[in-house]
Amino acid sequence: MVRMQGEATYSIGELADTAGVTVKAVRFYTNHGILPESHRTASGHRRYGPSAVARLALVRTLRDLGLDLATVRRIVDRETTPAEAAAAHADAVAVQMRVLRLRHAVLTTAARRDSTPEELELMHRLARLSTAERDELVTDFLDHAFGAPDSPLPRVLRRSLTPELPDDPTSEQLAAWVELAELTQDDAFRALMRSLFNDHMADHPTSPPRKHAVGLVTETVRPLLAADVPPGSPQATAAVTHVATAYAASLDVPDDPSLRTRLAAYLTAANDPRRERYLTLLATVNGWSPPDHPRQELTWFLTALRRVPHA
Numbered sequence: 001m002v003r004m005q006g007e008a009t010y011s012i013g014e015l016a017d018t019a020g021v022t023v024k025a026v027r028f029y030t031n032h033g034i035l036p037e038s039h040r041t042a043s044g045h046r047r048y049g050p051s052a053v054a055r056l057a058l059v060r061t062l063r064d065l066g067l068d069l070a071t072v073r074r075i076v077d078r079e080t081t082p083a084e085a086a087a088a089h090a091d092a093v094a095v096q097m098r099v100l101r102l103r104h105a106v107l108t109t110a111a112r113r114d115s116t117p118e119e120l121e122l123m124h125r126l127a128r129l130s131t132a133e134r135d136e137l138v139t140d141f142l143d144h145a146f147g148a149p150d151s152p153l154p155r156v157l158r159r160s161l162t163p164e165l166p167d168d169p170t171s172e173q174l175a176a177w178v179e180l181a182e183l184t185q186d187d188a189f190r191a192l193m194r195s196l197f198n199d200h201m202a203d204h205p206t207s208p209p210r211k212h213a214v215g216l217v218t219e220t221v222r223p224l225l226a227a228d229v230p231p232g233s234p235q236a237t238a239a240v241t242h243v244a245t246a247y248a249a250s251l252d253v254p255d256d257p258s259l260r261t262r263l264a265a266y267l268t269a270a271n272d273p274r275r276e277r278y279l280t281l282l283a284t285v286n287g288w289s290p291p292d293h294p295r296q297e298l299t300w301f302l303t304a305l306r307r308v309p310h311a
Helices: 012-019 023-031 051-064 069-076 082-113 117-127 131-146 152-161 171-184 187-203 213-226 234-251 257-270 273-286 295-307
Strands: 002-004 007-011 046-048
Touching (some): 007 012, 012 023, 012 046, 012 051, 023 051, 069 082, 117 171, 131 152, 131 171, 131 187, 187 257, 187 273, 213 234, 213 257, 257 295
């Protein structure tokens, strides 16, 4: 460092050492008009004034934050404020983060499921849907599963079964949305949900689905499971009789082999892992607590039901 007329100046190497950057970086910023030189020596060597150290430190900070050269130049030349530039850049970073989360969701789901190229393409398309497109996809599924949205019951069901991806979803929520959206496009799953709804509405047109059959089984079987009662025991026989009798009474029909066959078919459909998966994914997307699906209770009861001969 030398002084000229009382002002300290730096050679390009001295400035690089002082600022902790490479000579190449100093030359790069100088050539792009971001770091002006104070003057040149008679032999043509660049010299920089004291303000170059602080300016270069600011440039490094801005570049580390990811700002482009044009924005950096406007800030150091005071054509825009750091706050204005930071706000604009934060918006751009937010978009980049969302894109990265989308990619992460698709890739992790594809890796976990060993997806085919066609499945990967479908997941990618579902992940990139706009809000309006997501709403249209969900509406189509719910209309197919639960009928038109013009009666009170379907509206209640829609509120409890509609996924609503937040504006700033986590990677976990995005991955859940991708899988859930793909599931809603599965014809077999749609048929399952429609069948469950139709079966229940035929029996209980004013009651929420699952309340009578699944709820009754859950309440009856859960204590037996806690006590480690096997499904082939006398207690199991009594539990089956209790549930079947109560279910028959709710339908105002006799407890006979036909009723028990009907009950078994409904509970088997209600215990389908795809339905459980939908509810689990729905809770993740909406930020709800994980659902308490009575898989163990239903499986135990169906096993007991098959072992208990009807008189």
